[in-house]
Amino acid sequence: MGGGGTRILVTGGAGFIGSAVCRQLVAGGAARVVNVDKLTYAGNLDSLRTIEGQANYVHYRADIGNERGMLEIMRHERRSTR
Numbered sequence: 001m002g003g004g005g006t007r008i009l010v011t012g013g014a015g016f017i018g019s020a021v022c023r024q025l026v027a028g029g030a031a032r033v034v035n036v037d038k039l040t041y042a043g044n045l046d047s048l049r050t051i052e053g054q055a056n057y058v059h060y061r062a063d064i065g066n067e068r069g070m071l072e073i074m075r076h077e078r079r080s081t082r
Contacts, residue, residue: 006031007077011064014043026051034077035059036070 008025012018013035025033033051037043039061051057058077062069 007034008032010035011037012043013037013059014039014045014048016042016047019044019047022048022057023051026054026057029056031056032077033057034073036062036064036073038063 008031010018010022010025010033013022013033014037018035018037022033022035025031033056035048035058037059039045045052045059048059052059060073062073064070
C-alpha cells in the first residue's frame, strides 16, 4: 500500500461522482481508498468493477449515519493497515 498507511474515506463511493473519485484515487495509488456506501437508489457497484480486488481499495456497505457502524469500520481499518 502506498502513502505510508494513509487512507482516504470516500462516502457515497458507488454513486456516479463517488465511483469516479474512487477509480481516480485507486489509479493514483498514493493511499488506501475506503469506500462507504449504503447502496440505495444511486449506488451501483458495477461502476467499481475495474478496481474491485485492488490492494489499495475496499468497499463497506454501511450507512454513514450509523455512528457505531462507522466507528467499527474505522477500527477495522486501523487494525488492517498496521
